[in-house]
Amino acid sequence: MEKRRISFDLLVFDTLDELSKSEKALMQIAVEARENAYAPYSKFMVGAAILLANDEIVIGNNQENASYPSGLCAERVAIFQAGAKYPKVEIKTIAISVSSKTHIVDRPAAPCGNCRQAIAEYEQKQNSSIAIIMMGASGKIFKCESLEDILPLAFGSSYLK
Template structure:
């Protein structure tokens, strides 16, 4: 038997103000998108901004539905729109921010499992890593270099 540790590097910034100008702008675009989330059931608002290789920024936010499985997370709203509107254009960075109407969220919220899988699919398809930035309403910002960092041993089309 063999044991192996899987690790990755995570950059932790104390606030959005420590980010590069480009990353700061992208996260602020995500914050703006978060404000338009439709979350009357969970009161949990998520905003996403995606920087494409052509310089275009695509945004999205969570869209809930009384029939709970019919809603869609912000990450998939944005990434599916990017794929539909800009097919073949690579994704460089995804900025994600979340907050609760019920309390101030100061811890970064990572994508759910379904969103990790969807982002992973795009990363495998473009054969380049997609950087992820994550934050709550305020406070620390986490940044990792690839979706594969937070979804090791991911399922992809090579298994089909």
């Protein structure tokens, strides 16, 4: 038997001002997208902003539905929109911001499993990393350089051959 340890580096920032100018601007767009989320059931608002290689920015926010689980998360709304609108353009960075209408979210929330899988598919498709920046309504900001960091044993198309 062999035991292996899987780990990654996570960058932790105290404020938005510690991010690069472009990352800060992208996160501010994610915050704006979050404010337009449709979350009447969970009251958990999520916004995502994606920076593409052509400098276009695509946004998404969570869209709930009374018929759970037919809603869609902000990250998948944004990444699927990017794939539909700019199918051949590489995704560079995703900024994700979360808040709640019922309590203060003072830490980042990472993408759910479904969103991790969708982002992983795009990393595999474009054969390059997608940086992920995450923040709550307040508190620290997290950044990882690739989805593979938070989903190291991702399922992908190579298994389907």
